[in-house]
Amino acid sequence: MKGETTYTIAWDAENNCIIYIDQTLLPGRYEVGRCRTVDELADAIRRLAIRGAPALGIAGAMGVALAAARSGERDPVRFRRDLHRAAEILRSTRPTAVNLGWGIDRVLGAADAAGSVEAAKEAAVREAGAVAEEDEVTCRRIGAFGAELLPERCTVLTHCNAGALACRCWGTALGVVRSAVEAGKDVRVIACETRPLNQGSRLTCWELARDGIDVTLITDSAAAYLMRKGVIDAVIVGADRITRDAVFNKIGTYMHAISARHHGIPFYVAAPVSTFDPARSEADVVVEERDRDELARCGDRVLAPDGAAVLNYAFDATPLDLVDAIVTEVGVLRPPYTESFRLMEGKR
Numbered sequence: 001m002k003g004e005t006t007y008t009i010a011w012d013a014e015n016n017c018i019i020y021i022d023q024t025l026l027p028g029r030y031e032v033g034r035c036r037t038v039d040e041l042a043d044a045i046r047r048l049a050i051r052g053a054p055a056l057g058i059a060g061a062m063g064v065a066l067a068a069a070r071s072g073e074r075d076p077v078r079f080r081r082d083l084h085r086a087a088e089i090l091r092s093t094r095p096t097a098v099n100l101g102w103g104i105d106r107v108l109g110a111a112d113a114a115g116s117v118e119a120a121k122e123a124a125v126r127e128a129g130a131v132a133e134e135d136e137v138t139c140r141r142i143g144a145f146g147a148e149l150l151p152e153r154c155t156v157l158t159h160c161n162a163g164a165l166a167c168r169c170w171g172t173a174l175g176v177v178r179s180a181v182e183a184g185k186d187v188r189v190i191a192c193e194t195r196p197l198n199q200g201s202r203l204t205c206w207e208l209a210r211d212g213i214d215v216t217l218i219t220d221s222a223a224a225y226l227m228r229k230g231v232i233d234a235v236i237v238g239a240d241r242i243t244r245d246a247v248f249n250k251i252g253t254y255m256h257a258i259s260a261r262h263h264g265i266p267f268y269v270a271a272p273v274s275t276f277d278p279a280r281s282e283a284d285v286v287v288e289e290r291d292r293d294e295l296a297r298c299g300d301r302v303l304a305p306d307g308a309a310v311l312n313y314a315f316d317a318t319p320l321d322l323v324d325a326i327v328t329e330v331g332v333l334r335p336p337y338t339e340s341f342r343l344m345e346g347k348r
């Protein structure tokens, strides 16, 4: 389906389905996909057609709403059973981003609290809409708080895509960039390509070029050298899960955090409160490992022989003591983070 959509992912109320920008096709092709079943949505998430922690939160929420809206079940007990089965299919798609489960649980809770099947259907769709609308407000607040951290003229390095394509719109890390530019600051972005799926070259460069924001693409391995050359003023990335001791984000983030600290460059994380998971520590989190071919092949080209094993971690963990600030919609958190996390418990 061609066409345009204002948002990365949205609910099509007329057709009771989910529409989304298919990110596997960018930057070459802009196409809007449609999910009419939970299985179609689960496949879109697994393929990273829909991706990015906040967008996964919205996808999880809308996925439960999709199951509810399209259910023909009249019996409340069987209806509820089917909804929880759909939730488990969605929860199993990607283990690391905490937002996915958070979005699912938001809508499950609303549906479970409703009386009749009809009331549960309405509550599910309404709550999924609220999750999506809140995300936009959250990203704008993150952007405003984060923009204050950036100098009037600066070069910012980012990794992966924590932009509008990882959210409903605006973005978290790129939301900070957008808000700073909107405030009149002269911000240039260095985007790491982000191997193996190239969210940086394919998605971040596409977003920023489209918005007329100065962006330069580099290989992931060039980042430390640019820091050594004094080119980088700050590093800002998104997050998929923030535990009480670490930030889980796209593989390669930890490398940048170490390099930034070595060069005395501030390392910032931009993430909504829904990404925090203070009940867990790094050791408790499953880091998604993805298919070998994402690393060993590029289209028809073989990049690694069959005899070579492949370890394809999708994320890594950055210790909080390498993070100079965490920008959230409730403000900028500074070390030590323990007190911030305690205050946040009630806000998730």
Ligand SMILES: CSC[C@H]1O[C@H](OP(=O)(O)O)[C@H](O)[C@@H]1O
Binding pocket: 048, 051, 052, 053, 054, 159, 160, 161, 162, 163, 166, 167, 172, 173, 199, 237, 238, 239, 240, 248, 249, 250, 251, 314
């Ligand atoms: C705004 S957080 C986006 C976050 O999600 C990305 O992972 P993936 O592309 O695999 O969904 C990456 O970790 C980004 O920082």
